[in-house]
Amino acid sequence: MTTTDKNKLTTLNLNGTYINAKPGQTIIQAAMDHGVYIPYLCYHPGLDPYGACRMCVVETEVNGRKSIQASCTTPVTDGMIVTSTQDDIKDLRQGIMDLLITEHPHGCLTCHRIELCGPQDVCQRHVSVTDRCTTCPKNERCELKDTIRSTELDMRTPLTYNRRNLPIHSDDPFYDRDYNLCIVCVRCVRVCDEVRVDNALTLKQRSGIAIVGTASGNSLLESGCEFCGACIDMCPTGALVERDYKWEKMEKKATTVCSNCPVGCQLISESNKFNKVIRLIGDLAGEANQGQTCMRGKFAYDYVNEKKLNSVYKNNEKISYEEGLKELSSLIKKFDRKSIEIFGSPRSTNEDLYLSKVLFKDNLGIENLSLLADNDREIFESLISATGNSTGKGNLPILKNTDNILLTLGNPSEMQNIVAMYAKQAARSGKKLIVIDPRETEMTRYSSNWIRIQPEDIFKLINAISKIIIDQAKEAPETVNYPNLDLSIAEFSSYDALKIAKEIGVEEQEIKDLANILISGDTSFIFGTDLLDSKIEKNKYLSSLLNLYHLTGNTNSEKSSLIPLINGANQIGAMYMGFDKNLDGIDRLSKNKIENNNPEFCLIFEDGANPNMIEDNDAINNAKIKVLFTNKNKYKDKDFDLIFPVTDFSTRSGTYINIENRIQYTDSSIAPKGDTKEVWQIINDLSRELKIDEINFKSKKEVFGSLAKNIKGFSLIDYDNLKKESLIINNDIDPAFINQDYSSDESISDIRLYEGRVLIKDSENIEVINNEGMNEVNINTKIEMSDDILEKFGIKEGALVTLISESDRREIKGEVTILDNLRNSISITNLFGEMAIEMQNSNDKDWSMRIPKLNYKIIDNIKKG
Ligand code: SF4
Ligand code: SF4
Ligand code: SF4
Ligand code: SF4
Ligand code: FES
Known part of the structure; x- marks a missing residue:
């Protein structure tokens, strides 16, 4: 085979076996794909090759010429012969390791008792307790030790080593740093720079020796750290560890989806023998997050380890699950369907929300279903008008390759962190990042253009940009991308961009520059509705923005994404499932629009709601009867008539849909206890109690089967396959310009x-x-x-x-x-x-x-x- 075609596989001979390599792969990547282990330390599959430690050396032979190469930086060439296991290569690695551990405690690494030895045992080699692996928080999950073991190196280095005597940093939030254990692989510095674009860490010199430290000051607090934990996940030693549960050993792991925001990062959840979730690690196989997490995904899950509610309570008295179901069923029968409101949780799975909708809306005629998430109704409604469905388009990783990004009224760094990470990567590689927002945020720091105007003026600026594009299209249609540009958008003909520029305090030239950027190449639109309070203002802004999206020719581009910055983890799933009082699925507004009402009976799925949405919710506070589905013990003594224990992040499994329209399966980490059930199970049992025969499912998979038959876009989705890989649901976009109200009578006096x-x-x-x-x-x-x-x-x-x-x-x-x-x-x-x-x-x-x-x-x- 030749390599003339860049898509063709390349063949190499690795240790006597012929294997294929993908175009551009390095030797180590090809070896890993075929399950052949080559030791490495500075390499990591989530980082660019670095080539510093030389632990991955192999012998290569190309056209008869032999040489020793680092396999992590050497690309495969066709016909290459690679050997990685012969004695001279092992000797080379041993020499490198000998040198590396002259500054690392290594008494345990070559001791035959390591598997049996506990921290309190008398050490036959006289290795002091503080220098033993058995007292290191990374013991049994240490990549350095695994590397030494797997290479079966016979370490000759004397037990003594040069201890650096550096202070251990346990004074910043969430994680500890002990650079005495650092082997200077620089993975942490590289992930912080290359992937997170934060540069909070750097290599420093200390007495002529390179060590890692904070890039600015001594504390992570002043160094630009976002506490994403990427450096911890990368560290091959005990130098960087999560503080909580750092001594705990993992007993079981599960592949989960973070339920703290709608990015839906795939996380590996580790739990211990006491059924506590002890660590969450970004999963490299996660297609939305590609191994990354944020502070909320990495460190905000200890609530699942708190004392949980495991029984049903009626007015603070424990009752059986069956009694609870009878009580709930008789309460529901007592109230008129119009006086009942069901508040869903943004962390509920599709299966939970689907079955709830089938029971409450389809069978009992209760229309009043809403999610306890920030009200993003205007976003969904505008998206339906402009694109035919309430979801966005595209995927997150392509953000880094889009030509331009327009971000308006959102703070993704904190609320949808991975979106911000990709946008920062794009900005760093020279792509244009336009931010329109009066607040200074992490995104404005990376912007190429930051337009700081009052939020109520943004629609005027966007319309002024659109007007410039329309005028240009009339004169030179080839410069504008949108094929079906409807130049008869009558209202625009009288729109005076210059007048608007003066009104909102933006230079006319700046508006022209923005228009030029937005029609040059592919632009991804990322948008929220932060800072806008009124429905009218939100609608004006959203319609102007989505019209601009079409005008800039991005509607049908595969390189541009349309990302709505909503907040609830499975808010998009709720739209699909029809769990919403004003939408009938993702592409239809409901005929019976419900604005406000005063329910007498409320059923609340608590998990994942902003607590204020329950505590300060008049509808809930004024209701006669309140039933709560929760896992938190603290609600037991609160004013609820009936409480059912339900699963949380650690015990729940099922499917979610993220802001890319990606459907993913999240697995449970531990088993629920007592009467704790998943919401769909309670709804299923309640339906039996209410004698609704059509709802009678034996498993979550069966619920999904029903859902797939009835929900648009799901018919071909295989439930079991979702456990292996996620899938983006591609909705056809049916572009339309939205007629707008151009008036601008909002005057801000405060x-x-x-x-x-x-x-x-x-x-x-x-x-x-x-x-x-x-x-x-x-x-x-x-x-x-x-x-x-x-x-x-x-x-x-x-x-x-x-x-x-x-x-x-x-x-x-x-x-x-x-x-x-x-x-x-x-x-x-x-x-x-x-x-x-x-x-x-x-x-x-x-x-x-x-x-x-x-x-x-x-x-x-x-x-x-
Ligand atoms: S990092 Fe910890 S567990 Fe790993 S080799 Fe060093 S002391 Fe042992
Ligand atoms: S936690 Fe994240 S931002 Fe902070 S130093 Fe580590 S990689 Fe950098
Ligand atoms: S702290 Fe860990 S990841 Fe960073 S250089 Fe040291 S060993 Fe490598
Ligand atoms: S970005 Fe969102 S989904 Fe990802 S870890 Fe953070 S909170 Fe979780
Ligand atoms: S792993 Fe290849 S040089 Fe470090």
Whole structure:
């Protein structure tokens, strides 16, 4: 076979066996694909080859010329002969390992008793306790030790080693760093830079020796760390470990899908013999996240280890499951269907939501179904009008290769983190990232164009861009991409982009530049509705944005994505399943629109709801009867008439649909206890009690079978296959321009404070202090103020002021700087690290739902000093 065709496989002879390699593969990648192990340390399948440690050396022979090469950096060529197991290669590796462990405790690594030896045993080799693998948190999950074992190296190095005596860092949130155990493979630095685009870590020199450390200051809090845990997952030694459960040994693992946001990252969940989830690791096989997680996926799952509710309770008294079902069935019969509301959980599986919809809506006629997630109704409704269905389009990894990204009114770094990661990768490789948002966020730090205007003005800017594109299309149609451009969009003919530019404080040239960027190449649109409160304002903005999406020719492009920044983990699944009072599936608005009502009976699926949506929900608070499905023991003593214990992240399995329309299977990590059931099981049993014969399923797979028959787009999906690989449901896009209301009568008279948050700030404004062993940050707050406010309050740049927000009962002190572009506005930017500390110390262990959103606050007064 020749290699002239770049798609053709290449053949090599590896240790006497012929194997195929994919185009561009290195020797180690081809070997791994065929189950042949070549030892490695600095290489990692999730990183670019680095070629530093030389542990992966092999002998290659090409056209009769032999040489020793690092297999992680050497591409396969056709006909190459590779040998990796002969004695001279083993000797080379042994020499490298000898050198490597001159600074690593290695007494245990060559001891024949290692399998039997416990921390308290007397060591026959006189290795001190602190130098033993048995007292290292990575013992039994250490890649370094595995590498040494699997190569069967006979270590000749003397037991003594040069201990670095570096301090162990246990003072930052969530994870510990012990660089005494570091072998300087630089994987952590590389993943933080290459994949996360954060650069929080770096190589440093200490007494002439390279070691790893924080890139800025000594604490991760001041170094730009987003506590994603990628460096921990990459570390082959005990140098970086999650603090909680770090000594715990894994007994079982499961492939799960994170249910903290709609990205749906695939995670490997490790549990111990006491049925606790002890670690979550980004799964490299996860197609949406490609091995990555975020702070919420990595560290926010300890709530599943809290004491759980395992019995049914009626008015705080334990009753049997069967009694509970009878009670629930008789309660449902008592109320008129119009006075019942069912609140679903954004963490519920498709099977749970589907069966609930079949029972409550189809059989009992209860129309009032809604999710306890942020109300993104306008997003779904606008998407149906503009594209024919309420989901977006495209997939997340292609974001990094799209030519341009337009991000409006969203904060994906914190709310849909992996979306931000890909956008940062795109920005770093020179793609244009346009951000339209008044807040300073991590995304604005990476933007090529940051347009800072009031959220209510964004639709005007977008329409001005559209007008420029339409005008250009009339003169030079070949420059505009959209094939069916309807130039008769009458309202636009009178739209004056110049006038609009003046009105919203953006230069006309800047609007033209934005239009030019957006029609050059493929643009992915990522959009939220943060900061907009009214339905009218949301609709104006969304319709203008989706019209622009069509106008820029991205509708049918495979390289552009349309990503709605919704919040609930399975909110898209709920749309598909028809679990929504105003949508009948993903492509239809419901005929009977329900806005507000006062239910007398509420059934609430609690898991994954922002707690405020239950606690401050008038409909729930005023209902006569409240039934709760939960796993949290704390609700037992609250005001609920009936409580059923249901599964949570650790005990639940089933399917989810993420913001890419990707359907994925999540497995349970541990078995549920007592009367704890999955929601679909309770609904199934309740249907029996209510004598609804058509609902009688024996397994989740059967529920999925029914769902696949009845839900559009699911008919060909194989349930068992989903356990092996995820699948994107491709919906045809039926593009349409949305008629808009162009009026702009919204006038903003309040002084607004826009709060932003970033990973890193000027070091002179940050002081890290150690309080009882944990780091905290003091920040010298800069308060940016627009000219009109400075003038109104007679304040000069550099003055100290106090902002008073009565609604927020908060005072913010800081030094004044000038805020350009925004009028009647103030801006401050907080540090992500402060929020990470707050989350780590939160009383609510399900703190992922408590991440403080970046909204604006009304400032009632400004005091000098
Ligand atoms: S990292 Fe820990 S377990 Fe691994 S070899 Fe070093 S001391 Fe042993
Ligand atoms: S946890 Fe922090 S240091 Fe580690 S990879 Fe993530 S951002 Fe970088
Ligand atoms: S801390 Fe871990 S990942 Fe980073 S260089 Fe050291 S051994 Fe490698
Ligand atoms: S990005 Fe979302 S799904 Fe992924 S780990 Fe973070 S919270 Fe979980
Ligand atoms: S693993 Fe190949 S050089 Fe380090």
